[in-house]
Ligand SMILES: Cc1cc2nc3c(=O)[nH]c(=O)nc-3n(C[C@H](O)[C@H](O)[C@H](O)COP(=O)(O)OP(=O)(O)OC[C@H]3O[C@@H](n4cnc5c(N)ncnc54)[C@H](O)[C@@H]3O)c2cc1C
């Protein structure tokens with residue numbers, strides 16, 4: 372193998388790429404040479420804290436894309452470790468989320484089932500030190516290795532009203548010293564997490580990048596994958612002013628749901644679905660004033676996961692929705708009643724539309740152009756049902772009043788999905804269930820871009836489990 376030739380090249384060091392590499396290294400021989408190319412720099416945690424850096428200004432995401440729909444913001448980190456500013460919320464997808472077409476006649480079925488993914492969920496949950504309870508509609512082959520965090524007072528009321536359907540929020544915010552990290556103290560600034568209780572790739576998975584088989588190059592912007600006669604032969608990247616070509620037998624692109632399709636489009640791939648079906652969930656915040664109940668006494672920043680409106684025959688007409696019950700103390704400005712408040716977010720699923728997309732900008736081909744015209748009528752039906760759902764949720768509880776907060780513009784959840792979707796039909800998908808490109812078989816696209824639908828659950832646990840599964844499948 373020549374000096375600039377590798378068995379595998381991995382693009383990005385976010386959740387998807389890191390978990391792919393983690394699994395890949397377990398099976399790859401000692402002779403393997405793996406090149407990892409990361410556009411961002413390594414952020415020093417002390418500098419991050421001191422300067423309150425949530426999103427790095429070294430490469431600002433808003434500067435490297437052209438957003439054609441300013442009413443919809445797009446958030447992503449360009450840095451070693453990828454989404455280091457994530458909150459750490461890690462629910463699984465509901466088993467029925469994988470087959471909404473068969474069950475409810477909407478969206479698409481995933482080309483794999485909950486059961487196919489289940490062992491990989493367990494592997495990632497253990498690696499991230501996720502704590503949770505076995506309650507809820509999520510069959511598990513093994514209990515969580517770490518205990519759930521404590522509910523707050525409002526969660527206790529909901530858990531009593533909805534047995535088994537209001538459960539402790541599973542999270543990568545450490546609930547026990549067994550994770551090797553300090554226990555979360557519930558201060559609620561999780562984008563920064565001053566005590567490193569929250570799992571981050573740059574801090575807690577850095578060991579995979581010092582493996583002797585791995586060469587990590589930072590500040591290396593991948594521009595394209597070289598494809599000849601239906602096979603990847605190499606990767607082209609830029610380091611400062613230098614253009615570099617590296618040869619490889621396998622290219623794995625985990626640059627997130629905006630940059631991954633952009634790189635593949637620049638590489639000349641013309642799949643009909645490539646860059647299309649861009650989507651995100653949408654949340655509606657609800658501030659609830661409680662009557663005589665002091666709240667915010669839970670063990671972490673988001674304490675309760677409400678599943679009462681997540682699944683059912685109603686999904687034929689309107690979206691499933693999960694509820695995040697927050698424990699960050701947004702206080703009530705009334706003497707003696709500071710803590711008599713709860714805050715919940717209703718997070719709705721959507722049906723992805725072909726018309727929302729990422730493309731190579733015709734004006735500046737070095738940037739992706741992102742266009743998002745509107746949500747589906749399905750999502751609108753969900754948003755319009757919010758006040759009815761709130762009434763149902765708080766019925767019989769000691770609640771004085773509530774306010775449903777308006778959605779700003781087209782909203783945003785920082786959960787960008789759908790642009791390299793997986794499926795069985797190359798006519799409406801880009802990769803197969805193993806995340807391999809339908810025709811260029813030594814090309815893998817990772818991340819939530821591969822999601823064929825837009826479930827209500829936060830995506831990072833699922834995309835990480837899919838990445839582990841994809842790496843494992845290469846060796847079976
Ligand atoms: C404020 C915030 C809070 C969030 N909270 C949660 C949460 O609680 N739960 C949850 O599930 N999700 C959350 N998310 C979403 C989560 O961050 C993403 O789902 C996750 O980071 C996606 O993982 P990924 O590996 O696909 O992409 P990323 O983590 O974004 O990694 C992509 C990597 O590719 C690199 N890259 C990009 N372009 C190139 C290129 N051309 N060449 C080389 N490298 C490149 C990037 O620098 C980055 O390292 C949150 C996001 C934000 C912004």
Ligand code: SF4
Pocket residue numbers: 459544545554555556557558559560561562563564565566567568569671672
């Ligand atoms: S609540 Fe505090 S300690 Fe816990 S993860 Fe968030 S910032 Fe870190």
